[in-house]
Amino acid sequence: MASGTGSSREMDTQTAIMEATYRALCEHGYADLTIDTINAEFEKSKSLLYYHYDDKDEILLNLLGYLLDQFTVEEAVDLDDDPDIQLRTFVEWLLPWTIDDNERELQIALLELRSQALSDEAYSEQFTRADALLKGTIVDLIEEGIEEEIFRAVNADRAAEHVLSTINGAMVRRHTAEDESAVRTTRKGLEEYIESYLIPDDN
Amino acid sequence: MASGTGSSREMDTQTAIMEATYRALCEHGYADLTIDTINAEFEKSKSLLYYHYDDKDEILLNLLGYLLDQFTVEEAVDLDDDPDIQLRTFVEWLLPWTIDDNERELQIALLELRSQALSDEAYSEQFTRADALLKGTIVDLIEEGIEEEIFRAVNADRAAEHVLSTINGAMVRRHTAEDESAVRTTRKGLEEYIESYLIPDDN
Known part of the structure; x- marks a missing residue:
């Protein structure tokens, strides 16, 4: 149960990061997007963001994959x-x-x-x-x-x-x-x- | 005559700058293009480049116009x-x-x-x-x-x-x-x- 709950919480975090990135991208465009501008849209702690991703391109590539998965x-x-x-x-x-x-x-x-x-x-x-x-x-x-x-x-x-x-x-x-x-x-x-x-x- | 020659020399300089920019752009791409990389392709003095243009976007916009004029x-x-x-x-x-x-x-x-x-x-x-x-x-x-x-x-x-x-x-x-x-x-x-x-x- 603990691992199931953890995995579902993990998924929620990933989804929240993707949605924050999506909003930040639409607002700032690629050139002005930074981990900080993504974080401003992200309601959870900034350390979570850095825990999951190294840089903005890693997040954006995941966002593209996420959008394609949803199609x-x-x-x-x-x-x-x-x-x-x-x-x-x-x-x-x-x-x-x-x-x-x-x-x-x-x-x-x-x-x-x-x-x-x-x-x-x-x-x-x-x-x-x-x-x-x-x-x-x-x-x-x-x-x-x-x-x-x-x-x-x-x-x-x-x-x-x-x-x-x-x-x-x-x-x-x-x-x-x-x-x-x-x-x-x-x-x-x-x-x-x-x-x-x-x-x-x-x- | 002097002004005629000056104007033709001016044209030669402009053309040389456009051709240098074209070569530099093909070699480095937009992101890595700088006045310095354009200058490396330009055989005349660097001061001439700075005399004519303030930044790389000004040069590149002129290059697009130049290519369209030639079409x-x-x-x-x-x-x-x-x-x-x-x-x-x-x-x-x-x-x-x-x-x-x-x-x-x-x-x-x-x-x-x-x-x-x-x-x-x-x-x-x-x-x-x-x-x-x-x-x-x-x-x-x-x-x-x-x-x-x-x-x-x-x-x-x-x-x-x-x-x-x-x-x-x-x-x-x-x-x-x-x-x-x-x-x-x-x-x-x-x-x-x-x-x-x-x-x-x-x-």
Whole structure:
């Protein structure tokens, strides 16, 4: 019992650290994030933080893993919908027409972490996993649509890579160039791609 | 004459500084770039560098402007080709199947600069200009193709945004995730997009 309780308390601490890091990252961005700014969001003792992690990158890499572990497709789409609706909803979830300040801060923070992957293999590993997870979800939706004859018998892998790259590019452009219309126009282009490339003419 | 010569010498100095910065950026990346590392690539006196610029960001923003000023579509495509060939060549130019070490270093350096635009408006302005330049080039190619009836009468603006976002996303994924096949598959998807969406069935 003692070890069970200890392990559950350990989990609570880890979760509290991850949530504090998430808030601190959204607030300060990658460059200004320090163990101290994370600690300011963390309600437990600072020594606990130092006990678990050596530096901010170790915490942030764990945060990426934590966010990926939490991801489920049900969070983004309604599994009772047809696969074409699910695919559109998933695109909308990844690339919404409009975003509020909190979503903007989170997306910018994630892109700042992604840019760390340009020079840091540990970050690159996490984003490889993130891309594989998102791509796998899109492949599943397309394959389900093909099976139900809602989609043409396209190469699901290729279509999924295309959709994911397009979403990634639009997300980067949304936050690094002053042209919000680029995102909306890309979204319209993606809708059109689903309509003209995936859905047979007679549907 | 004296002022003419002075102005031309001034231009030579500016160009030499830009070329030194370009080499230093490819070698060291954004994070490790300093006025000193730029100066190590610069053959003239260090005081000249400090005379012209206050800090590395001022130099790098000028470098982005310099690279954009140098861009011409003729550099990337053969204007004698049909618009569909030109479009494919332009996609290949932006997103080659394979890249050598120098191209990799340059692309990583440019993505590092792009990530500065997440928090710095001066960088964001330069990448807004870069996107507009590339998008305008793609719009021109698509409109020319529509005029010559090689392409369908699609919405050129929307198709260009789609292509540019897809290329941007694939470029980011190439350098931040360990999955080189994502780029090749996205390229194949883009070829297919041009084939199925832009080119009429009877061509």
